[in-house]
Amino acid sequence: MSEQTTIPFNITSFAGETADALVKVLDSGWVTTGPQTAAFEQDFADYLGAAHVIAVASCTTALELCLRALDLPPGSAVLTPSLTFCGAINAILHAGHRPVLVDIDERTLVPSPETVAAAAARVRPAAMIVQNQGGYPVDVPALTEAAGLDRTRVIEDAAHGPGAGRDGRPVGADSFAACFSFYATKNMPIGEGGAIATSDPELNDRVRAMRLHGMSKDSWKRYLPGGNWRYDVKRAGLKANMTDIQAAIGRAQLGVLPGWQRQRAELVAGYDERLAGTPGLVLPQRELDGVQHAWHLYQVRVPDRDAIIEELAAAGVSTSVHFIPAHQMTLYREVLGAEECATVPVTDRVGEELLSLPLYPGLSADAQDRVVSALAKALRARS
Structure with missing residues (x-):
């Protein structure tokens, strides 16, 4: 069978205006985190109906940033499905915590309240990651209750989630923390990149600083006319920011x-x-x-x-x-x-x-x- 007749598993598509958007960013002289990133965050928040969106380097870093922002004791038990991408487990480990496995419902391929309760009975979980496997939106409130956790200890792995919803509300609209992926194979591909949608202003402020080393101001704010070079670091962060090049692609992709x-x-x-x-x-x-x-x-x-x-x-x-x-x-x-x-x-x-x-x-x-x-x-x- 020749290569020309092979049906690929995925073909990455791009909106027609993507090239023009990229040229504008390159011509602007500002290619890292800046005005396009801020605009993409607002566009994606509007699409989801979310209060806040923070653009980051990947869904994996989004998960880790959210876990770190919870300030859990080191080695805390974090519930997670095992039927997930390895990056989601790595995020728990890199944040200094212990994965605790949750089984799935074989029809939906996501955890059920019964499987979450069974896992929570083995440990006293400090937090939980729930995943929208394949694009199936999990019932976050039901799983949160089954785990015996407050909603501020539940992080949604919504890497497969753009376009999904429950009861007329998009995934991420009302979330404490929903982490999205814009990898090349995803529903809204950028190539690389991720985002966190949150209804919590404190989490928004924490993660927004933590995505760039924990600095109080990013370079766009420091180098704007009238900006000040001084910044502070109050908590350790990661190098996990999105660039304006990625954000420009994302804005075009969101439209289609x-x-x-x-x-x-x-x-x-x-x-x-x-x-x-x-x-x-x-x-x-x-x-x-x-x-x-x-x-x-x-x-x-x-x-x-x-x-x-x-x-x-x-x-x-x-x-x-x-x-x-x-x-x-x-x-x-x-x-x-x-x-x-x-x-x-x-x-x-x-x-x-x-x-x-x-x-x-x-x-x-x-x-x-x-x-x-x-x-x-x-x-x-x-x-």
């Missing part, structure tokens, strides 16, 4: 995001219709009352997953897996210990079956038909 989300929903409906009733296949959880799925991923469950991936690749269809459960990786097995790793049996079972199909704006009907045909053929051979 609603249209892209509609395309994703149409593609998901197409997958559902074409794949319904395929033997051996479990389709993703459909939208429930009050739940608006972002459809960052279209995750199916299949038997003999690795062999099917190879067969699809031979047919010119690229796929991916989200994710290898963290506790199955060498570092985290050593950090967590065998007893902790044994607490997530549903994650272990489902993690061996998950397969992410191509899903991105611009995926043609013909290409989608090829994906469906190749997958159905592989599954029929096993029925």
Whole structure:
């Protein structure tokens, strides 16, 4: 199968005005954190309906900054799903804390109040990270109550979240801390970058300083006409700021995001219709009352997953897996210990079956038909 006929797992799209926006930033003479970053923060806050947005270098640094801003005692227990990207676990470790695993509901692929309560019963959690796996918006208040935590101790990993919502409110609109990703494969790709949406003014002030070493003023404020070079550092921070180059791309991408989300929903409906009733296949959880799925991923469950991936690749269809459960990786097995790793049996079972199909704006009907045909053929051979 030639490269020209291969259906990629993802193609990164950019808004038509992206190039012009970049040229304007380059011509301005200011490319790091500055006026475009501030404008992007306001634009994204308006889109979410959030009180505050802080633009940062990545979702991973967003998670770590929020954990550090909580001022938890060193080594505190932080609840987290194991079915997550390794960066989310690293954020807990880099902040000086201890991950405690939460199992998932096999239909939604996110923790349920029951699995959170079971994990909280093993430890006394100081905080929790909840994740919108694949774009499915978790019920944050229900999980917060199940953990026995105050909302100011719950951080949302909304890397897959732009476009998702519950009860008519976008993910991040009312959050204490919701962390977004703008990585190249995400629903609103910039290439790299992240953001934190918060309703809490104190967290906003803390994280805004901490994203740039903890300095009281960034360089834009220091070098504005009439600005003063003096600054203070009151708490340790990270080098985690977004640049104006990234922010300019983000502002352009935000303008086309609603249209892209509609395309994703149409593609998901197409997958559902074409794949319904395929033997051996479990389709993703459909939208429930009050739940608006972002459809960052279209995750199916299949038997003999690795062999099917190879067969699809031979047919010119690229796929991916989200994710290898963290506790199955060498570092985290050593950090967590065998007893902790044994607490997530549903994650272990489902993690061996998950397969992410191509899903991105611009995926043609013909290409989608090829994906469906190749997958159905592989599954029929096993029925």
